[in-house]
Amino acid sequence: MDALFLLLPVSLLFVLGIGVAFWWAIFAGQFDDAQEAGMAIFLDDDVALPGTGSQEVDVNQN
Template sequence: MDILYLLVPVSLLLVFAIGAVFWWAINSRQFENLEDEGQRILDDKEG
C-alpha cells in the first residue's frame, strides 16, 4: 500500500509531461502537413 504514495504522484507527473510535449508539438505545427512528408518519402527524386 505504501508504494501507491510513490506511484500516484509519479504517474501524474508523467501524464503532465506527456501532455506538455503534445501541447508543444501542436503549437509548433508539427502535425500541419503530414501528407506531403509521407509523399516525399515515396518519391524517387534524388536531392
C-alpha cells in the same frame, strides 16, 4: 499501500509531461503537413552519389 504514495505522483507527472509535449507539438506546427512527409519516400530520386562505392540498380530491366 506505501507504493501508491510513490507511484501516483510519478504517474501524474508522467501524464503531465506527455500533455505538455503534445501541447507543444500542436502549437509548434508538427502536425501541419503530415501528407508531405508520407509522400516524401515516393518523391526520392534514388540516384547513387558519386564516390560512395554503391552501384545504381535498374529494376526495370527485362
